Amino acid sequence: MQAPPAGSTTRLFNLLSSRTELDHPLCAECTHILLSNLTRQLEETKKERDGYIAFEKEVRKEADREKDGPSKDEVEQKIEKLKEEEHFAIDQLKAAESERAQLEQELRSLELEEKALEEEEAEFWRVHNAHLLKSAEQASQLAALRAAYAADLATLEKLERTNVYNDAFCIGHDGVFGTINGLRLGRVPGVPVEWAEINAAWGQTLLLLYTIARKLDYTFENYRLVPMGSFSRIERTTGDKATYELYGSGDLHLGRLLHNRRFDFAMVAFLDCLKQLIDYVRSQDPHVDFPHQIVKDKIGEASVKVQFSQEEAWTRALRHVLLALKILLKWATNGSNG
Missing domain, CATH: 1.10.418.40 (Autophagy protein 6/Beclin 1)
Structure with missing residues (x-):
């Protein structure tokens, strides 16, 4: 950092002396350090000032937006509309719950019907298997009868040829x-x-x-x-x-x-x-x-x-x-x- 000019130093000394009962003669080096610190503080103060100015602008913009927003009637109408939508949604929810209860009842009925069908199917297969066994037994008996008939027919033919x-x-x-x-x-x-x-x-x-x-x-x-x-x-x-x-x-x-x-x-x-x-x-x-x-x-x-x-x-x-x-x-x- 460059050393402050001589005139500045003199003014600084005068300023300090006017604010205190003592004169403040400073050496050049101390003066230089002091000026540097003050300069830095000045820069920080400027930045803080700029931040406040920007914040003020944002607050003003927000205030302006609030002034330009919907009126009370509009808000009340919107609330009423939202209430109506809420009532409609509640009615739909109740209808959905009623439909869900009806579907649950139908589901229970279907489950009972399915159980009855399963029992009917089990009974059908039992009867079917019994029928198959009986059919196989009858087929076996028929085959035996046919074999016996063929043997008897052969014997009859032999006897008919026999004198x-x-x-x-x-x-x-x-x-x-x-x-x-x-x-x-x-x-x-x-x-x-x-x-x-x-x-x-x-x-x-x-x-x-x-x-x-x-x-x-x-x-x-x-x-x-x-x-x-x-x-x-x-x-x-x-x-x-x-x-x-x-x-x-x-x-x-x-x-x-x-x-x-x-x-x-x-x-x-x-x-x-x-x-x-x-x-x-x-x-x-x-x-x-x-x-x-x-x-x-x-x-x-x-x-x-x-x-x-x-x-x-x-x-x-x-x-x-x-x-x-x-x-x-x-x-x-x-x-x-x-």
Whole structure:
């Protein structure tokens, strides 16, 4: 800082001396310091003055703005409007609260309805699952029934293709012998067929003729067949109504010879009944072919009598008898009357 001029210093001294009882002579350096401090204070005072002036201006501007503001009526109108807005807002709030209460009630109703629907859905699925189980069980039963039906149908078809008569009366041959169910019918030299087997074979043969006649609903004239196994017989229904035993014996005593004669009569009577049935079948179906003709006691030129005949011829006649029965059985079971 520059030193104050000499004139200033003198004035300063005079000023100080006038304010106090003492004169104030100062040295140059002290004077210089004093002037510097005073200058600084002056600058600060100016700044403070400028701040007050600026503040005064702001206060005046604010006062001016207050003078230019709304009037009392306007303020009261604004207050009234605000009150109205407040009442409207309160009404809206009450309406909103009422709507909220209504929505809460609807929500509770919906919750109850949802719970009921959940219970209904649970019941539906329970019933549905029970139905599925029952349906599966019924499907299993149906499959089992269908399988059983298919098996029964196959069995029925098999049975329908099966001729029970052929199974019950199997006619064949064993060398020169005709056989029925494996029993040989006849005798030849060198082949000792027991009379028990022959009698059993005649019992089966008579039963077969009896069965075919019943199936065809045919009644023999003059005779009645009595199938009784190895002791079968034929009874006359007219004349003397004699009974002829259809079984024989190899004994040679007189009583047995008489019995064997009745045996011959029985075989002739059998041949008569066989001819009656053949004639009946031919009357029903002329196309049926029987290769051996029956005339009295002969079939195919061979007699069915065992006495006074060669065993080979008797055996051949019995073979022809079985063949005729086989043709009758086939026609009765498979033909138009089957």
